[in-house]
Amino acid sequence: MSTPPDKGDPRRPDARRDLPLLNDRIRDREVRLIGEDGSQLGIVPTRDALQTAREKGLDLFLVQPDANPPVARIMDYGRFKFENEKKARETKKKHHIVDVKEIKMRYKIEDHDYQVKLRAAQKFLNDGDKIKVLTILRGREMQHKDMAMRLMTKFADELKDLGMMDREPKMEGKSVIMILSPLPQRGGGGTTGASTPAAKPAGPSTQGTLATTPAGDENG
Numbered sequence: 001m002s003t004p005p006d007k008g009d010p011r012r013p014d015a016r017r018d019l020p021l022l023n024d025r026i027r028d029r030e031v032r033l034i035g036e037d038g039s040q041l042g043i044v045p046t047r048d049a050l051q052t053a054r055e056k057g058l059d060l061f062l063v064q065p066d067a068n069p070p071v072a073r074i075m076d077y078g079r080f081k082f083e084n085e086k087k088a089r090e091t092k093k094k095h096h097i098v099d100v101k102e103i104k105m106r107y108k109i110e111d112h113d114y115q116v117k118l119r120a121a122q123k124f125l126n127d128g129d130k131i132k133v134l135t136i137l138r139g140r141e142m143q144h145k146d147m148a149m150r151l152m153t154k155f156a157d158e159l160k161d162l163g164m165m166d167r168e169p170k171m172e173g174k175s176v177i178m179i180l181s182p183l184p185q186r187g188g189g190g191t192t193g194a195s196t197p198a199a200k201p202a203g204p205s206t207q208g209t210l211a212t213t214p215a216g217d218e219n220g
Contacts, residue, residue, distance in 0.1 A: 021062035022077055023050060031062070031072035043069055099129045100179075105155075107135050107148040107176075118158055125162040125182045135169075135176040148176040156180060 019025060026046055033041040033049045036058060041049075046060075053060040053074045061080070064071035101124040103117050124131050133155060135148040152169035159180060167179035 020077070021065050023053070023060055026050070026060060026062055026070075026072065028062075028070050031060075031070050032067065034063070034071065034073040036074045036076075046072070049074070100132055101129050102132045102134065104134045104136060105151065107137060107141065107144055107151055109151070118155070121155070121159055121180070122162055125159060125180065128182050130166065130182070131163070131180045133178045133180065137174050137176070142174065145171055145176065152176055152178045 028046055030043055030045050031049055033044050033052075035041050036056065049072055050060045056074065058074050059077040060072050061075055061077050062070050063073050101120075103121055103124075105114075105117055109117070121131055121133070133152060135152055137145060137148060149169050156163075156165050156169075156178060161183075163180040163182050165178065166181045167177070169176050169178040
């Protein structure tokens with residue numbers, strides 16, 4: 001009694017399945033051949049189609065492996081792959097996935113740190129992302145929530161040329177939270193040619209401790 005052939009572990013992916021059906025990997029005896037210029041060359045033996053492709057310095061690629069007979073085309077596969085990857089990158093850029101970035105501040109933030117936060121917010125909005133801005137209040141700082149509200153309003157006003165307020169500043173627990181979105185003309189990501197406004201001074205009401213870096217944990 002003969003031993004059946006070992007088909008391998010079905011749970012283990014076969015790397016060959018991910019390889020393009022190209023040149024010597026084509027196992028069909030005959031193919032419906034398309035020339036490099038798109039012309040229909042009829043049904044021919046695969047070995048003859050492969051020989052024709054090699055004589056032209058090109059590849060034989062199965063474009064419809066499930067057809068009967070399979071459809072193969074003579075082409076420069078390297079160039080074909082490059083063009084497809086280029087189109088995929090362009091499509092990805094056009095369909096920018098909006099991310100929500102987080103910026104944390106203390107209501108008594110030093111001017112230098114305020115400028116850092118402001119520049120980070122400008123970059124996020126220019127990239128087409130939303131921003132969740134939090135002003136953290138601790139202990140007795142809760143009695144100064146009006147100062148935190150004014151800081152958030154000021155922050156949003158500084159960014160009015162780039163973003164709009166999706167959600168006005170609101171007290172939640174021990175934080176004042178505000179959400180900003182990029183203006184519609186910038187929603188696709190990237191700048192539209194306008195220069196990024198320079199960060200403005202935070203003013204005398206924004207002095208104090210350092211807040212966290214964008215999207216990081218608070219260290220102030």
